[in-house]
């Protein structure tokens with residue numbers, strides 16, 4: 001009898017492949033996106049930095065593939081996000097700087113998945129101004145959003161949700177996951193604000209690392225010898241951090257402003273957490289290098305507490321996938337929009353084509369397809385995500401993208417095929433934090449940077465920087481003026497020109513005169529203010 005029932009069921013499965021079998025085979029996608037969470041802060045990257053473990057990101061890496069050489073193409077929030085969505089570098093996706101807004105009519109991988117029958121949703125930090133398009137459900141911050149008690153904007157208006165944003169966004173995403181349309185595969189984007197500046201960890205993580213002294217990076221007191229543009233930065237831990245809003249080193253009158261959004265209960269926890277350390281500081285304030293060291297420690301603690309909150313919530317998502325028995329047929333992608341400086345070169349922030357901010361963390365788990373615990377050394381970039389996820393879902397990338405699908409890497413244990421890309425392209429024009437506009441290429445061994453205006457002023461002339469990434473991974477020695485490297489410099493300049501041509505980015509005016517695209521007021525999450 002049982003055999004007969006099985007046969008009937010088997011027959012039913014054969015005659016209705018479009019309704020049962022085919023749908024079951026298409027993988028779900030959970031896209032976990034952080035803001036400014038850098039590879040140095042993820043213990044699975046194994047850099048030997050003696051920073052705290054990230055057990056849940058490590059758990060994801062153990063179950064999937066970690067990309068050792070994953071990069072962005074423009075190291076700043078909005079442009080990187082637009083690239084992730086469209087598979088295109090900034091000069092072709094319409095968003096070149098922080099002021100950009102994503103054209104709702106543009107094709108993107110979630111939109112394509114929605115059209116091919118996926119249930120799609122995005123929650124949390126969006127940061128591309130216009131209403132998310134291509135999603136069945138969305139509830140996002142307007143702009144940066146708030147760490148505490150964030151306002152969330154959706155199709156029906158806005159609401160304020162009490163709690164820490166990392167927890168709040170995960171709660172909303174998991175609620176959607178449980179209540180989703182279960183007849184369809186799904187693509188769910190869970191996008192955290194953390195650990196973006198100004199770092200406000202969850203109260204759950206506020207007591208972490210209290211008695212720990214983190215090791216200082218060797219370049220904390222970098223003097224930028226031979227790197228004229230770097231010396232003009234405005235992103236130094238020494239001079240450009242706010243004691244009150246960045247470092248929670250507030251006096252009583254400042255606390256009200258810095259913690260203004262917190263509920264009385266949350267504020268009480270914050271004041272209690274910093275009270276004795278702040279009093280100690282004020283009683284005997286350090287100066288000079290000792291002050292920089294104090295700021296570095298305070299910065300690291302709050303940044304890494306925010307990271308711990310992200311990690312804990314990644315764990316909640318993985319647990320939920322297990323509980324709902326979705327683990328096996330769900331691709332989990334973890335990434336952040338760019339890297340970040342944790343004191344290297346004396347900096348916080350991002351923007352530069354130097355390694356720490358050029359890199360993006362990328363970990364992908366797909367049981368049965370990706371070898372657990374594998375690591376891939378091929379150079380990959382955020383332009384690759386759209387074609388990869390569409391190929392994984394059996395959907396077509398029917399618009400021109402710059403990226404290439406990572407599927408060959410994901411399914412062969414991470415071995416780099418001979419024909420894989422040998423050069424990465426980078427271009428930054430936002431200009432904030434004193435970071436001069438620049439372009440770069442990176443190979444497996446070298447990096448060439450080109451600054452149009454080295455001092456971020458109207459000064460004429462251009463400047464090159466050449467680094468040997470194997471001998472000088474911290475990029476401290478600019479070889480562009482080294483006579484013994486002139487042949488290498490010329491070959492890299494040639495490659496630079498070729499790469500620009502390859503990506504069709506040779507029109508200087510296209511960047512210099514770029515104005516953000518404008519859309520009708522109703523296209524925006526919050527209509528732009530008119531003067």
Ligand code: CA
Nearest residue numbers: 035036077337
């Ligand atoms: Ca960012």
